[in-house]
Amino acid sequence: xxxxxxxxxxxxxxxxxxxxxxxxxxxxxxxxxxxxxxxxxxxxxxxxxxxxxxxxxxxxxxxxxxxxxxxxxxxxxxxxxxxxxxxxxxxxxxxxxxxxxxxxxxxxxxxxxxxxxxxxxxxxxxxxxxxxxxxxxxxxxxxxxxxxxxxxxxxxxxxxxxxxxxxxxxxxxxxxxxxxxxxxxxxxxxxxxxxxxxxxxxxxxxxxxxxxxxxxxxxxxxxxxxxxxxxxxxxxxxxxxxxxxxxxxxxxxxxxxxxxxxxxxxxxxxxxxxxxxxxxxxxxxxxxxxxxxxxxxxxxxxxxxxxxxxxxxxxxxxxxxxxxxxxxxxxxxxxxxxxxxxxxxxxxxxxxxxxxxxxxxxxxxxxxxxxxxxxxxxxxxxxxxxxxxxxxxxxxxxxxxxxxxxxxxxxxxxxxxxxxxxxxxxxxxxxxxxxxxxxxxxxxxxxxxxxxxxxxxxxxxxxxxxxxxxxxxxxxxxxxxxxxxxxxxxxxxxxxxxxxxxxxxxxxxxxxxxxxxxxxxxxxxxxxxxxxxxxxxxxxxxxxxxxxxxxxxxxxxxxxxxxxxxxxxxxxxxxxxxxxxxxxxxxxxxxxxxxxxxxxxxxxxxxxxxxxxxxxxxxxxxxxxx
Amino acid sequence: xxxxxxxxxxxxxxxxxxxxxxxxxxxxxxxxxxxxxxxxxxxxxxxxxxxxxxxxxxxxxxxxxxxxxxxxxxxxxxxxxxxxxxxxxxxxxxxxxxxxxxxxxxxxxxxxxxxxxxxxxxxxxxxxxxxxxxxxxxxxxxxxxxxxxxxxxxxxxxxxxxxxxxxxxxxxxxxxxxxxxxxxxxxxxxxxxxxx
Numbered sequence: 001x002x003x004x005x006x007x008x009x010x011x012x013x014x015x016x017x018x019x020x021x022x023x024x025x026x027x028x029x030x031x032x033x034x035x036x037x038x039x040x041x042x043x044x045x046x047x048x049x050x051x052x053x054x055x056x057x058x059x060x061x062x063x064x065x066x067x068x069x070x071x072x073x074x075x076x077x078x079x080x081x082x083x084x085x086x087x088x089x090x091x092x093x094x095x096x097x098x099x100x101x102x103x104x105x106x107x108x109x110x111x112x113x114x115x116x117x118x119x120x121x122x123x124x125x126x127x128x129x130x131x132x133x134x135x136x137x138x139x140x141x142x143x144x145x146x147x148x149x150x151x152x153x154x155x156x157x158x159x160x161x162x163x164x165x166x167x168x169x170x171x172x173x174x175x176x177x178x179x180x181x182x183x184x185x186x187x188x189x190x191x192x193x194x195x196x197x198x199x200x201x202x203x204x205x206x207x208x209x210x211x212x213x214x215x216x217x218x219x220x221x222x223x224x225x226x227x228x229x230x231x232x233x234x235x236x237x238x239x240x241x242x243x244x245x246x247x248x249x250x251x252x253x254x255x256x257x258x259x260x261x262x263x264x265x266x267x268x269x270x271x272x273x274x275x276x277x278x279x280x281x282x283x284x285x286x287x288x289x290x291x292x293x294x295x296x297x298x299x300x301x302x303x304x305x306x307x308x309x310x311x312x313x314x315x316x317x318x319x320x321x322x323x324x325x326x327x328x329x330x331x332x333x334x335x336x337x338x339x340x341x342x343x344x345x346x347x348x349x350x351x352x353x354x355x356x357x358x359x360x361x362x363x364x365x366x367x368x369x370x371x372x373x374x375x376x377x378x379x380x381x382x383x384x385x386x387x388x389x390x391x392x393x394x395x396x397x398x399x400x401x402x403x404x405x406x407x408x409x410x411x412x413x414x415x416x417x418x419x420x421x422x423x424x425x426x427x428x429x430x431x432x433x434x435x436x437x438x439x440x441x442x443x444x445x446x447x448x449x450x451x452x453x454x455x456x457x458x459x460x461x462x463x464x465x466x467x468x469x470x471x472x473x474x475x476x477x478x479x480x481x482x483x484x485x486x487x488x489x490x491x492x493x494x495x496x497x498x499x500x501x502x503x504x505x506x507x508x509x510x511x512x513x514x515x516x517x518x519x520x521x522x523x524x525x526x527x528x529x530x531x532x533x534x535x536x537x538x539x540x541x542x543x544x545x546x547x548x549x550x551x552x553x554x555x556x557x558x559x560x561x562x563x564x565x566x567x568x569x570x571x572x573x574x575x576x577x578x579x580x581x582x583x584x585x586x587x588x589x590x591x592x593x594x595x596x597x598x599x600x601x602x603x604x605x606x607x608x609x610x611x612x613x614x615x616x617x618x619x620x621x622x623x624x625x626x
Numbered sequence: 627x628x629x630x631x632x633x634x635x636x637x638x639x640x641x642x643x644x645x646x647x648x649x650x651x652x653x654x655x656x657x658x659x660x661x662x663x664x665x666x667x668x669x670x671x672x673x674x675x676x677x678x679x680x681x682x683x684x685x686x687x688x689x690x691x692x693x694x695x696x697x698x699x700x701x702x703x704x705x706x707x708x709x710x711x712x713x714x715x716x717x718x719x720x721x722x723x724x725x726x727x728x729x730x731x732x733x734x735x736x737x738x739x740x741x742x743x744x745x746x747x748x749x750x751x752x753x754x755x756x757x758x759x760x761x762x763x764x765x766x767x768x769x770x771x772x773x774x775x776x777x778x779x780x781x782x783x784x785x786x787x788x789x790x791x792x793x794x795x796x797x798x799x800x801x802x803x804x805x806x807x808x809x810x811x812x813x814x815x816x817x818x819x820x821x822x
Contacts, residue, residue, distance in 0.1 A: 558671045
């Protein structure tokens with residue numbers, strides 16, 4: 001391949017991504033669908049800008065999935081993983097087993113031979129780690145119960161890839177020779193393999209725990225950032241190759257490496273360095289999936305393919321939904337879980353290729369399967385949208401109604417609190433300590449499950465909906481405390497509350513100075529900049545550790561707070577939000593404060609606390625003596 | 627008409643029966659500025675400039691508070707320490723308060739007879755209030771004898787009504803009388819300190 005064609009391809013891929021992803025995001029389709037569509041557009045069946053080498057690109061891009069699993073591993077401490085064992089092996093194992101079983105049954109009843117049926121069942125039981133995790137984390141749903149369940153299943157599927165490869169190899173032997181393979185050779189091989197696998201895993205665990213630290217330190221000491229990135233990539237690639245060599249899935253291996261390094265002090269550094277490569281490679285992967293869809297074959301067998309697609313999704317859907325029920329997901333969470341995992345996965349491409357190389361599949365079957373897999377992945381973001389826009393709202397309405405019945409029981413809570421994360425938790429505890437009954441609504445179900453255990457009355461729901469706000473008791477409440485983490489959510493809720501429940505006093509968390517000014521312009525009386533007070537408090541600690549006396553620091557902090565407040569009032573009386581003077585004044589403000597602090601250091605309590613200072617009295621007495 | 631500034635100090639107004647009632651009785655009277663120190667400065671960060679301006683704008687300052695440990699609640703001491711600056715209230719150039727009047731209005735839980743050489747508080751209340759008197763003198767103000775409401779713990783509603791009337795009468799006299807000190811002495815009150 002010439003350099004200019006490489007450059008041209010790169011340009012096409014990047015351009016496709018840059019053009020389509022923002023549009024897709026803007027109209028609410030999410031980045032994954034944006035990439036997939038970009039792939040279709042530049043693929044051989046639309047513009048034809050890329051084509052033949054596409055399989056290579058896809059292979060290359062699969063590395064994005066590998067990095068992604070490494071990063072996910074970094075977020076998971078081994079202890080956490082151990083706690084999830086029931087979900088991983090129980091839920092994940094059942095999902096693979098039951099789904100594969102049903103597909104095997106159906107496909108062998110219809111048109112496939114036994115080997116083909118088993119292969120198809122195993123391949124299609126898998127879901128797409130890349131699409132699901134990318135979409136869930138983009139929507140901030142990875143920490144929800146559904147997200148954890150989904151993740152557990154995906155992890156089990158990654159683990160299962162190893163035995164699936166083995167089974168496929170076994171089936172291929174049968175197809176090729178039609179005789180039973182020499183079992184002694186096979187078991188010997190098996191033992192050797194097992195030993196190798198254990199060796200590889202051991203190297204990862206021991207290396208990650210005891211060696212990686214010194215390596216990272218050595219590299220970090222050079223002070224070259226790109227070298228650290230290179231090391232991180234090298235490590236991930238090394239693990240992937242090693243795993244591949246012993247027949248484990250590279251994704252699983254790097255995931256393991258990630259888990260081992262989760263406690264490392266270089267964890268955030270690793271995350272920061274690998275994040276961009278991951279994003280780009282995953283994007284590339286999705287584009288190549290889009291480009292790989294063979295639309296000629298699709299158009300020739302449109303009925304069959306769509307039939308299979310619908311059948312596949314229905315089977316997975318039913319299995320997932322039933323399992324979600326068994327594993328105690330609430331309806332809305334279960335729907336999220338079910339919808340997100342109902343496609344086939346990227347391992348399918350690899351496995352189908354493997355199966356057709358080993359003559360399990362004929363060309364037609366593998367072609368059809370590849371299209372079904374790709375289309376099922378293409379359709380996932382659309383299913384997410386269907387779930388979010390049309391199904392979940394109804395469920396939440398139902399859940400909102402249940403909530404309404406609840407709050408009639410403990411009616412008359414004077415305070416409603418929207419958001420119960422890190423910020424709301426402290427605030428809620430404070431109100432609670434002062435005997436104020438509070439109705440708490442949070443959109444993150446994980447928080448809710450957790451906090452219910454501690455006896456908090458807390459409900460799941462989207463409180464930016466007027467219905468939900470009413471159900472929470474807005475008509476009787478006096479105060480609405482708005483402490484969600486997301487600025488847009490905060491602003492939306494303010495608008496809804498002001499419009500529908502003007503009697504509510506609003507107490508609002510401002511995410512930054514600009515937000516605070518905007519809230520002031522909206523005539524919100526009580527708002528605080530979320531980080532301000534803790535920053536001043538920590539700054540006080542800093543002054544104290546310089547040796548300043550406790551009370552002097554306390555006065556300095558109080559002075560700072562009061563001056564800040566005064567200045568802000570001043571500022572917003574003079575300027576609207578979009579006034580260019582605003583920025584200038586903000587700068588002046590920090591200079592102003594700087595001067596005050598400087599002054600304070602030279603003359604403690606100058607201006608503010610003069611009367612405690614006996615200097616002027618001493619001077620006067622001296623003058624009297626003269 | 628004299629302008630009156632009531633500097634009120636009570637850390638728990640929702641627990642105060644008598645002081646709240648007294649405040650409610652007079653705070654809206656014309657010529658009266660009511661200034662609740664704990665409400666204004668919950669963190670004791672007293673705005674000195676503002677307080678000094680308030681003093682300048684009034685002719686008579688009343689310190690109204692419950693009697694805590696033979697003195698005022700802490701914020702009033704902070705107020706004295708910070709607001710009555712050298713060079714403002716006293717000292718060679720400190721004449722801002724010259725010619726003004728000052729006065730204490732106090733509630734005590736215990737009865738009057740405990741504030742006596744024979745009672746368990748051992749001294750009359752005027753002894754305990756000497757710092758306020760001398761501070762006023764140093765600032766060249768005339769300190770009017772205190773108005774004290776004793777026995778608030780067990781005060782009946784009827785007595786509370788009388789106390790409120792007395793306070794209103796006192797304020798109107800201080801506000802409208804030509805010579806407050808003399809006029810108070812010439813008027814018979816339930817509150818005998820005024821006649822001392």
